[in-house]
Amino acid sequence: MRHFAEYSKLFMEYLQIEKNVSPYTIQFYQKDLEIFFAFLKQELVQDLNDVDSRVVRVFLTNLYDEQLSRRSVSRKISSLRSFYKFMEREGITEGNPFVQLTLPKTNKPVPTFLYKEELEKLFDVSDTTKPLGQRNQALIETLYGTGIRVSECRGLRLGDIDFSIGTMFIRGKGRKERYVPFGRFAEIALETYINEGRAELLDKVNDKTDAVFLNARGKPLTERGISTILNKMVEDAAITVHVHPHKLRHTFATHMLNEGADLRIVQELLGHENLSSTQIYTHVTKDYLRDVYLKSHPRAKD
Template sequence: MQYFNKEWLLFLDYLKIEKNAAAKTVETYQKDVEHFVKYLANEQISELNTVDYHIVRNYLTILYDNGLTKRSVGRHISTLRSFFKVLVRESVVTSNPFTQINLPKQNYPIPQFLYDEEMEKLLAVNQLDTPLGQRNRALLELLYATGIRVSECVQLKLEDIDLVLQTVLVLGKGSKERYVPFGQFAKDSLEYYIMNGRDQLIGKHSNPNNFLFLNAKGNPVTARGIRVILKKIVQDSGLTIDLHPHKLRHTFATHLLNNGADLRAVQELLGHSQLSSTQIYTHVTKDRLSHVYKNAHPRANK
């Protein structure tokens, strides 16, 4: 970034040192700032101090005209608000024009999840006579038991799993670590896979590794590989559903809340930094409560 390069480097230091932002987050922020800087160049604006409310509003209009969603526009606003906040702090500019801009109201999609009976059918798929079958069962049990992201799952090492305490150490977004518990079913499946199937898979590898989940060649399984595994489990179960790792994460959170779990506890288990990220699941529990009320209260229905 040649235009406003010094300003970007200040912001980059803030992201890496103070915020400990992940590489992908930094990359996204950089693209947002570069897009705004390109707009300023096209408008022949050479001083950041001259950027005001009207310039910002015009920029946001262009974003909407280019077909960006409210969510994407909101991300641009958040990025540039942080960018100018750092520049104000470093006395590069005197004011932050993005503080006058409200984030667009989001229409959050309803998270898709599996019902209890669907989950039971998936877990009933039993191919424990093969190493890959043992791995698939352990993988499904762990994803459902912990709600971890697929990006977190592929990073798991053997030493991250504590079968005695029944916890897994997860490296989440922004390199933040958290411990997530898992139940007896997941423990049994993991123990059986580690002691049997995994040893057979690693035996085919000339350069052994300590990753938890391996593919047929003994290499660490990838995010794409996990999606393929889940697709196969669905086919073997006889269900006609679309299953992806994040749907299991939604299922984990929904089932916990439906059975009385505290929202903040679920937030911590999911690794959400903001409670608002977890609140997308509350509509599901509200629907369930409404259904229970209508069926249980004597005067709910006329």
């Protein structure tokens, strides 16, 4: 019989090669399997086929005893269900003890977003006569104007931007690729920055790069660097709410839906694999829908 570590290695190779799962996600799978295998060793279970409903119940009890959140427990169950599905496919196990297990319901946090008045403060805070101000303006117009992730923004290259048709080529999660349009404000900010500010920043280094967004030393911006820039812009704009790069993505989706965009179009723009990931943004539009109702329905108010 193979050792548990060998099964884990087989599964990780499958996730990486066949499923194109990101290294970050693979780390979670690896950790979940390590916890499960440690539990099996503690319970003196030596074969994957010996895991039945009783063993699974004891495992779940241990997880809840550790006061893990429902979300964490759900992820571990999902990881083990996928693992056993792979083992079954490979003929290593004869069944999947996790297949009938109901995932505990999780409370999805409702994403917060910025109102238009708060956004206007951010758009007006940068000194666009200076290279860093031009970069900051292009950065926020890009994040809000396209809804791309901060990691996708960091990975943006000059050749990915097609000004002739107003689209960007985006390399998303799981190596998924998509084209995202951008509007006139982002176009102006990007052209100004690339032709002026970026060229000046690039003169500070010998090693040239085609990364769009650069730091003050002319090197490609990191995700942490983007967060730091945004925090400084928020501070300068005297905005009291907490703002992070992903909040601009939330804001993009919310404003698109508020203005009547089709949910599946927003899903495509955001690069969501499942529509359920996009549907969470419909919850934050309820206040907007209520306002429209109160203003529009003849018997909504006195």
